[in-house]
Amino acid sequence: MEKIIVKGGRPLKGSVRVEGAKNAVLPVLAAALLSTEGTNIIKDVPILTDVYTINEVLRSLNAKVDFDAERNEVRIDASAPLSSEAQFEYVRKMRASILVMGPLLARNGYARVAQPGGCAIGSRPIEQHLKGFEAMGAKIKTGNGFVEAKVDGRLKGARIYLDFPSVGATENIMSAAALAEGTTILENAAKEPEIVDLANYINEMGGRIIGAGTDTIRIEGVRSLRGATHHIIPDRIETGTFMVAAAITKGDVIIENAVPEHNAALIAKLKEMNIEIDDTDAGLRIRAEKPLRSVDIKTMPYPGFPTDMQSQVMALMLTAEGTGVLTETVFENRFMHVEEFRRMNANVKIEGRSVIMNGPSSLQGAEVAATDLRAAAALILAGLAAEGITRVTELIHLDRGYVDFHGKLAQLGADIIRVNDDETADEKEKELV
Numbered sequence: 001m002e003k004i005i006v007k008g009g010r011p012l013k014g015s016v017r018v019e020g021a022k023n024a025v026l027p028v029l030a031a032a033l034l035s036t037e038g039t040n041i042i043k044d045v046p047i048l049t050d051v052y053t054i055n056e057v058l059r060s061l062n063a064k065v066d067f068d069a070e071r072n073e074v075r076i077d078a079s080a081p082l083s084s085e086a087q088f089e090y091v092r093k094m095r096a097s098i099l100v101m102g103p104l105l106a107r108n109g110y111a112r113v114a115q116p117g118g119c120a121i122g123s124r125p126i127e128q129h130l131k132g133f134e135a136m137g138a139k140i141k142t143g144n145g146f147v148e149a150k151v152d153g154r155l156k157g158a159r160i161y162l163d164f165p166s167v168g169a170t171e172n173i174m175s176a177a178a179l180a181e182g183t184t185i186l187e188n189a190a191k192e193p194e195i196v197d198l199a200n201y202i203n204e205m206g207g208r209i210i211g212a213g214t215d216t217i218r219i220e221g222v223r224s225l226r227g228a229t230h231h232i233i234p235d236r237i238e239t240g241t242f243m244v245a246a247a248i249t250k251g252d253v254i255i256e257n258a259v260p261e262h263n264a265a266l267i268a269k270l271k272e273m274n275i276e277i278d279d280t281d282a283g284l285r286i287r288a289e290k291p292l293r294s295v296d297i298k299t300m301p302y303p304g305f306p307t308d309m310q311s312q313v314m315a316l317m318l319t320a321e322g323t324g325v326l327t328e329t330v331f332e333n334r335f336m337h338v339e340e341f342r343r344m345n346a347n348v349k350i351e352g353r354s355v356i357m358n359g360p361s362s363l364q365g366a367e368v369a370a371t372d373l374r375a376a377a378a379l380i381l382a383g384l385a386a387e388g389i390t391r392v393t394e395l396i397h398l399d400r401g402y403v404d405f406h407g408k409l410a411q412l413g414a415d416i417i418r419v420n421d422d423e424t425a426d427e428k429e430k431e432l433v
Contacts, residue, residue, distance in 0.1 A: 001393055001421065002393070002395045002418065002419070002420055003391050003392060003393045003395065003418070003419060004380055004383075004391070004392045004395060004398075004406050004416060004417070004418050005389060005390070005391050005392075005416070005417050005418075005419065006365075006380060006383035006384060006389070006390050006392070006406075006409075006414065006415065006416040007365070007383075007388070007389055007390075007415035007416075008363070008365065008383055008384050008385050008386040008387060008388065008390065008415075009387070009415075010249060010384075010413050010414055010415055011249045011250045011251040011252070011413070012245055012246050012249045012251035012252075012253050012384070012409070012412040012413050012414060013251055013252050013253065013412060013413050014253065014254070014411065014412045014413065015253070015254040015255075015256055015282070015283065016242055016253065016254075016255055016256065016408050016411065016412055017255075017256040017257050018234050018235050018238045018239050018242065018255060018256070018257050018258060019044070019046035019047075019072075019234070019235050019238060019403045020043075020044035020045055020046045020072065020231075020232035020233065020234065020235060021046075021193075021194060021197070021232055021233050021234060021235040021236065021237075021238075022046055022048055022050060022051075022235060022237070022238075022400075022401050023167070023192075023194045023235075023237070023308075024193070024194040024197040024198070024232050024233050024235075025042065025045050025046060025051060025232045026050060026051070026054050026094075026096040026099060027096070027099050027171040027175070027194065027198045028042055028197065028198055028201050028230060028232065029042060029051070029054050029055070029058065029074060029076065030054065030057075030058075030096075030099035030100045030102075030103055030175070031099075031103055031171075031175045031178075031198060031201060031202060031205075032058070032063070032076040032078055032103075032227075033058065033061065033063060033078045033082060033100060033103035033104060033107060034078075034103045034106060034107065034175060034178055034179060034202070034205065034207075034225045035076075035078050035079070035205055035225045035226055035227045035228070036078070036079055036107070036224050036225065036226070037079050037224070037226045037227065038077075038079070038226045038227030038228075039075055039076065039077050039227045040074075040075065040076040040077075040078070040205075040227040040228060040229075040230070041073065041074075041075050041227075041228075041229040041230070042073065042074045042075075042076070042229075042230055042232065043071075043072065043073050043229065043230065043231045043232065044072055044231050044232040044234075045067070045072045045073060045074050045232060046072070046232075046235065046403050047069050047072070047403050048399065048400060048401060048402075048403060049396075049399045049400050050094050050096065050400045050401070051067070051074075052067070053090060053093045053094045053097070054094065054096065054097065055067055055074065056090050057086055057090045057091065057097050057100060058076060058078075058100070060083065060086065060087055060090060061082050061083045061084075061085075061086065061100065061104070062080055062081065062082050062083050063076055063077065063078040063080075063082065064076065064077040064078075064080075076227075077227070082104065082107055082108060084104055084108045084110045084111050084112055085111075085112040085113070086100050086101075086104075086111075086112070086113040086114060087114060088114035088145060088146075090114075091113060091114040091115070092114065094400070095168075096168070097113070097114075098113055098126055098129065098147075098168065098172065099168065099171055099172055099175070100113065101113045101129065101133075101147070101149060101172060101176075102129075102133070102171075102172035102173060102174075102175040102176035103175050103176070105133060105138060105149045105150075105151065105155065105176055106154075106155055106175065106176045106177075106178065106179035106180065107179065109150065109151050109152070109153065109154075110148075110149070110150045110151075111148070111149050111150075112146055112147070112148045113146065113147050114145055114146055114147075115145050115146065115147065126147070126168070126169070128162050128163060128164065128166045128168075128169035129166075129168065129169045129172045129173065130147065130149070131160070131162075131163075131169075132160045132162075132169060132172070132173035132176070132186070133149050133151075133155075133172075133173070133176060135158040135159075135160045136151070136155040136156055136157070136158050136160075136173075136176065136177065136180055136184065137151050137152075137155055137156045137158075138150060138151040138155065139151070153181075154179070154180060154181040154221075155176055155177070155179070155180035155181065155221075156180060156181050156182055157177065157180050157181060157182030157183040157184040157219075157220075157221055158184055158185075159184075159185045159187070160173060160184065160185070160186050160187065161187045161188055162186070162187065162188040162189060162190075163188070164188075164301075165188050165189060165190040165191065165215065165301045166190060167190040167192055167194065167195065169190075170186065170189045170190040170195055170217070171190075171194075171195065171198055173186055174186065174189075174195075174198065174199065174202070174209065174212075174217060174219055175198070175202065177219035177221060178202050178207045178209065178219060178221060178222065178225065179221055179222065179223075179224070179225065180219070180221035181221055182220075182221055183218060183219065183220045183221065184218070184219040184221070185216065185217075185218055185219075186216070186217040186218075186219065187215065187216050188215055189211075189212075189214075189215055189216065189217045190301060190302065191213055191214060191215060191301070191302050191303065192301075192302040193213075193233055193236060193259070193262045193302070194233070195212050195213065195217075196212045196213040197232065197233045198212070199212030199213075199217070200212075200230070201228065201230045202225070204228035204229070204230055205225040205226055205227065205228045206222060206224070206225045206226055206228075207219075207222060207225060208220035208221075208222060233259065233262075234257045234258060234259055234262075236258075236259065236262040236263050236306075237306065237308045237309060237374070237401070238401075238402060239255055239258045239259075239262075239263055239284070240263055240266050240306070240308075240309045240312065241309070241312050241377050241381070241402070242255050242286075242408070243255065243263070243266065243267075243270060243277070243284070243286050244270075244309075244312045244313060244315065244316050244381055245381055245384060245409065245412070246286035246287070246288060246412075247270060247273070247275045247286060247288040247292070247316055248288075248315060248316050248319055248381050248382075248384055248385045249288075249384050249385060249414075250288050250289065251286070251287075251288065251412070251413075252285070252286070252287045252289075253285070253286050253412060254280070254282050254283040254284065254285050254286075255283050255284040255285075255286070256282070256283040257283070258283055258284040260279050260284055264303060265300075265303060265304055265305045265306065266305065266306065266309055266313075269295055269297055269305065269313070270286075272293070272295045273292050273293050273294075273295055273316070273317075273320060274288075274290045274291060274292055274293050275287070275288045275290075275292070276288070276289070276290075291321055292316070292319060292320035292321065292360075293320055293321055293322060294317060294320040294321060294322035294323055294324030294357065294359055295317070295320075295324055296324060296325045296326075296327075297310075297313060297317075297324075297325075297326045297327070298326075298327040298329060299326075299327070299328050299329055299330050300329060300330070301330065307328065307330035307331055307334065308374050309374070310326060310328055310334060310374070311334075311337050311374045311375045311377070311378035312374060312377055312378045312381055313326070314326055314337075314338075314341070314348075314355060314357070314378060315341070315378045315379075315381045315382040315385070316381070317357050317359065318341065318346050318347075318348065318357055318359055318360070318361045318363060318382065318385075319359060319360050319361070319363070319385050320357075320359045320360060321359060321360060322358075322359060323356065323357065323358050323359075324356075324357045324359065325354050325355070325356050325357075326354065326355045326357070327353055327354040327355075328353050328354075328355075329353065332353070334372075335350050335355060336371035336372065336375065337370075337371050337372070337375035337378055337379065338350055338355060340368040340369060340370075340371065340375070340379055341379075341382060343366040343367070343368055344363050344364055344365070344366045344368065344382055344383075344386055344390065345361060345362055345363055345364040345366075346361045346363060346382075347359065347361045348361070362387070363382055363385055363386035363387065364386055364387055364388055365383065365386045365387060365388030365389040365390040365391075366386075366390060366391075367390075367391045367393070368390065368391070368392055368393070369392075369393045369394045370392060370393065370394040370395065370397045370398060371394070371397070372397055373397045373398065373400050373401040373402075374401070375397070376392065376394070376395065376397040376398035376402075377398065377401075377402060377405065379392045380392055380398075380405065380406070380409070380416075383416075384409070384414055384416075395418070406418045417431075
């Protein structure tokens with residue numbers, strides 16, 4: 001069994017560079033299916049298992065995909081006729097696979113996509129996606145583990161109001177509307193930087209989208225789109241994770257390739273916790289030399305505090321003085337990692353949609369299992385601050401969203417290794433003691 005072994009107690013120091021954004025690259029790669037001529041060249045692509053999965057989905061749909069991992073570049077030619085069915089064997093691995101539905105429906109007038117998989121964080125339903133497709137004239141059918149959408153002729157532009165500013169629904173509807181007849185007005189849209197990145201890419205292909213990054217997006221449909229070259233934005237969640245890594249170890253770290261305005265809510269809360277953050281020419285500098293103060297945090301849709309940073313900041317708050325409350329409003333069932341924190345001697349309790357922490361907890365190393373992508377990172381962060389040895393298993397989650405996470409932490413001075421089996425783990429662990 002693969003595991004990461006970490007010995008706590010070392011302040012992190014040095015520089016680290018973040019990758020292209022996982023949550024931006026997946027919808028961009030799916031939207032490449034919209035182009036009927038030329039080659040799409042997507043740059044700054046992170047080397048993640050989710051990227052390999054979406055590439056397999058695209059290949060199964062008859063797109064030509066070449067992933068040059070050394071150059072962090074994907075080339076996609078989707079000019080040939082596309083299949084309309086995304087098979088379960090690929091889609092079950094990752095819920096973002098549902099993002100091919102909008103492009104397929106716009107291209108072929110029909111899409112049949114298996115119900116998505118991915119992290120087990122609540123129900124995360126796709127009703128908002130389907131509501132948008134229906135508004136544009138599609139007929140929806142669900143059953144036997146599949147979702148089908150069909151339209152006679154082209155999709156029609158429509159005014160669509162989302163009940164909740166869902167990121168996935170905004171991306172899927174925006175992609176579908178790019179080839180619709182007429183204009184689509186998408187209200188209460190998600191405003192994340194990844195939405196802006198996708199809109200920029202579609203516009204580079206010849207689309208006409210304005211308003212991305214606001215709650216109202218206007219998409220004027222065009223007849224066809226062509227291949228384009230696009231650079232993926234830096235990953236704000238990886239940035240945030242390394243900000244917390246610096247803070248939880250009382251370190252001094254510079255994060256290269258960070259975009260501070262994409263993390264404004266997180267930066268505000270970290271400063272409130274007594275952490276120094278400066279935007280320098282070298283990158284975003286994080287210093288945590290003063291005692292940490294507890295704060296109250298509520299996750300919200302962007303530009304609010306990101307749910308994808310909830311578990312990492314929870315780890316940090318365990319080390320802070322006083323009582324802190326962290327409330328999750330975006331997803332239900334996103335506190336599965338709390339039980340793993342308790343195994344590390346964390347003073348933490350769940351009350352409804354909130355977690356209450358009385359700190360600082362005297363964290364102790366333990367064997368813990370990652371429950372989802374961000375929890376995997378959070379448990380490693382807690383291990384950096386714990387006394388003794390922490391072993392983190394279920395790393396399949398970590399590899400979905402972080403490139404060489406343990407290697408980057410080691411580069412910053414962490415006592416951390418990744419091993420493939422228990423025998424090797426026992427040998428390597430002795431080197432950390």
